[in-house]
Amino acid sequence: MDEIIRRVNYDVSRGFYAAVVSVTGALVDPVSAQIDDDAIDVLIDANEAERTAALALAVSRHAQGAVADVGRDRSAERLRQLSEEVSRIASSLARLSTGPIVPPLPPADQRSTAALAPLSAETVRNVIRARRLRGRFFSEELFADPAWDMLLDLLQAEIAQLRVPVSSLCIAASVPATTALRWLKTLVSQGLFVRRPDPHDGRRVYVELAPDASHALRRYFDDVGTMAVI
Numbered sequence: 001m002d003e004i005i006r007r008v009n010y011d012v013s014r015g016f017y018a019a020v021v022s023v024t025g026a027l028v029d030p031v032s033a034q035i036d037d038d039a040i041d042v043l044i045d046a047n048e049a050e051r052t053a054a055l056a057l058a059v060s061r062h063a064q065g066a067v068a069d070v071g072r073d074r075s076a077e078r079l080r081q082l083s084e085e086v087s088r089i090a091s092s093l094a095r096l097s098t099g100p101i102v103p104p105l106p107p108a109d110q111r112s113t114a115a116l117a118p119l120s121a122e123t124v125r126n127v128i129r130a131r132r133l134r135g136r137f138f139s140e141e142l143f144a145d146p147a148w149d150m151l152l153d154l155l156q157a158e159i160a161q162l163r164v165p166v167s168s169l170c171i172a173a174s175v176p177a178t179t180a181l182r183w184l185k186t187l188v189s190q191g192l193f194v195r196r197p198d199p200h201d202g203r204r205v206y207v208e209l210a211p212d213a214s215h216a217l218r219r220y221f222d223d224v225g226t227m228a229v230i
Contacts, residue, residue: 018062030203044177124156146173
C-alpha cells in the first residue's frame, strides 16, 4: 500500500492524472504520512456517493488543466466539452468534496508569550470537555466547528508537550474523518498547522501549531480571562 500511495502522490504532483484515495479509518495515519499533494482528496470510510462526488471534482480540475496544456491540439475542443460536462456534475456535488476557506491570521499582537498570563493544559482541556458536553443535550451537528476543536486540541497538547498524530486530531475535530482531513489540509496550507514526520515511523505524521497560531491562541485566552470559553 505504501508503494502505491507514494506512486500516486508522485504522479498527481506531476499532473499525470487525477486521483482520489478512499480508505478505512484505520489507515488515516499511514496514508496521511505518504500524501503531501493538495490535489489528492483523501476519503475516510466513504460511501459511493461521496467517492463519486470527489472523483467528479478531481476529474474536472484535471481536465481543465489538460485543456490549458493542449490548447492548440485538435482534441482541445473535445476536452473542453468533457470538462464542462464534468464540471456541471461536480457543481451539484461540490458541498461534499470542496475544502473549507480559512482567512489568514490578523497582524501579530506585539505582546510576547512571556508577557501573557500563564495558561495550563487543564484550562484548555476544561474548554474541550465543556464543548463535548453539549452533545448530551443537542445533536453534535449543530455545533460542528472542526477548526476550533483542532486548534484547542493542539494547544493543550503543546502545553502538555504531547505529540498529536493525524488520526487523533481527526477524532478531536468531532466531524467525519474525511471532513477533518480537508480542514487539516486547509489549515496546513494557511500556515496555522505544521506537519512533522515521525523520525521513528515513516508511516506516521504528527501535527502541531505553527508559532503564530500558538501565540494567537494564547493571546485569546489571555484576553478572555475568567470569562466562559466554549
